[in-house]
Each structure stands twice: as C-alpha cells, then as structure tokens.
Amino acid sequence: MANPPSHVAIIGAGNMGTGLAVQFARYGTAATVIDHRESNLETARETITDALGFLQREGMLSEDPSEIRELIDYTLDTAAGVSETDLVIETVSENREVKRTVFETVFDAAPADAILSSNTSGIPITELGEFVPEPERVVGCHWWNPPYLLPLVEVVRGEKTSTETVERTVEYVESVGRNPIVVERDVPGFVWNRIQFAVMRECAHIVEEGIASIEDVDRAVRDGYALRTAAVGPFETADISGVDLFQDVGENIMPHLSNATEPGPMFEERIADGRTGVAAGAGFHEYEESLAEAIERRDKRVSAIQRAREKTRGREDV
Numbered sequence: 001m002a003n004p005p006s007h008v009a010i011i012g013a014g015n016m017g018t019g020l021a022v023q024f025a026r027y028g029t030a031a032t033v034i035d036h037r038e039s040n041l042e043t044a045r046e047t048i049t050d051a052l053g054f055l056q057r058e059g060m061l062s063e064d065p066s067e068i069r070e071l072i073d074y075t076l077d078t079a080a081g082v083s084e085t086d087l088v089i090e091t092v093s094e095n096r097e098v099k100r101t102v103f104e105t106v107f108d109a110a111p112a113d114a115i116l117s118s119n120t121s122g123i124p125i126t127e128l129g130e131f132v133p134e135p136e137r138v139v140g141c142h143w144w145n146p147p148y149l150l151p152l153v154e155v156v157r158g159e160k161t162s163t164e165t166v167e168r169t170v171e172y173v174e175s176v177g178r179n180p181i182v183v184e185r186d187v188p189g190f191v192w193n194r195i196q197f198a199v200m201r202e203c204a205h206i207v208e209e210g211i212a213s214i215e216d217v218d219r220a221v222r223d224g225y226a227l228r229t230a231a232v233g234p235f236e237t238a239d240i241s242g243v244d245l246f247q248d249v250g251e252n253i254m255p256h257l258s259n260a261t262e263p264g265p266m267f268e269e270r271i272a273d274g275r276t277g278v279a280a281g282a283g284f285h286e287y288e289e290s291l292a293e294a295i296e297r298r299d300k301r302v303s304a305i306q307r308a309r310e311k312t313r314g315r316e317d318v
Contacts, residue, residue, distance in 0.1 A: 022148045032072075032082075088114055107132040129160050202258050203221065
C-alpha cells in the first residue's frame, strides 16, 4: 500500500478543489482548502457536505462523513495553509499570472521538500516550473471531475521535473485510491483532453456535414463507443478485431475525418446567442433543470458505472 501524504494543501475552493479535499480526507489525509474569498470557503463547506451526502446515498462511502469533514480545514492565508504540507495542488483559474502568483507564494512558504503540483489542463507544466527557482519540484497532477468518482489522474512530467517528484506524486495518488497515468512529455492537453477534443472535433464535423443529428451523435458516443471503451481501450479493441483489419478500415476512413484547427461555427453560433450550456438553459440541448441537478444526474450515472465495474473486478479476482 502506497504511503499517503500526511497533509495536502489545495489552492482554489471550486468544485475541483473541494472534490480533491473529499478524496484525500476519505483516506485519512488532512486537507487545507485555500481561497482568496471567505464567501468561496463558505460555499466550499456546503459543497463538501453535499458531496459526502451524495457518496453516502450512492452506497460509496463506508466512513463517517463527520469524521471526514473534521480532517478538512479552510483558510484565506496561503502561506499558513502550505507551511507544513507534503503536497500542494493548485486548482485556480487557467490564468498564467494568477498561477505565477500562487507558485511564487507557495515556493516561499511551503517546506523545502513539498511537491508543488498543478491541476491545470491547458498550461504547460514546464512553463509553470519557470515560476519558481526549483522547477524540479513542479509537476502536473490533473484530476478528472469529480475527483471522488473518476479513478484516473494524469501525473505530468515537465521538462525539468525530477524523477523523484514524479514517483512521489504517483505514490500519493495511489495512496488515495486513484490510478495515475504518467505523461512523459509535456504536450498541450496531456492525454485525456487530447482524446476528448479529438472526439469532439469529429462529432461536430459529423453534425455540420449533415451526417447525423446532435442527439444521435450523443447517443452513438454515450450508448455505443463509450459503453464499449468502459470495458476495453482502443488498442485492446484493435487487438480483438485484428490489427490488420483496423489498418484497412483506417485507410478508408481517416482521409475523411475532420482536421479542423478550431472548434468552429457550432460553438461560435451558440455562444453568440447566449446558449452557453445548462446554466443558461440551453447549449447543444435545451434544459429545464439547474446546473446542480444536471451535475447530480451525471454523477449518478458515473457512480452506477463505477459500482458495476467494481463488481465485475470483484468477480474476476475470485
């Protein structure tokens, strides 16, 4: 069993930061949630209580929620919050100057051996490492939302990140019940977002070309492709079907796939019309539910899939 950190400092009290606090505290690690606004911390307390309630209702929490909450504290003082930590995870906005300020403050205040990690999904880890005198301590630690449900975490090696930092981060991730993917090259989008946006690009292309409707493309991915890839990955699928067959099919299909370099008119038109998603009442679909209700609906589906996968793994281990 990997050794967990004794303390994690999480900078940013949004949905991702609170979700991280829940996941670490579930495994006995003390967590400090840090933000620059007291109102954000008040909301964070409520969000954490709601997340624990959700896990309990879904039968995914064996621990006492009150004991988990006792392991989480909150502060507006970044320096004090990181002063005795093993691991810092920043989850602030995707703004370089905001992150620069965070890393400079954290470097001066955290212990000399603390790992300085970022949950960024778009800014290069190598660039973040340039914000501090010791870039070897800076690593990407990109979790998927919500972190207390989705099992994979990308551990991203910047150009100057040390092997020790990567290995310790992997160990910390494993110690709280998560499965790390080590991203050996610091490229835009890392692994998950590159795959996600490649799929999104082709989905938009299919709709724009009049091949299928938005509703049917969603169904094709959700109830077809994603259902199978929940069981086997793409390379496993090619092996099962036959690598030679996949090559033949690919030669016929790949010349016709989208090579767009920007999201395109489907996004531009909706943004111009104020159709920006669930919170606005419409995006690619129409909504009569709140954002919180939509998120809970999604999370219930994810938790059901997770429980089914765990049962399957349990039978395989017998």
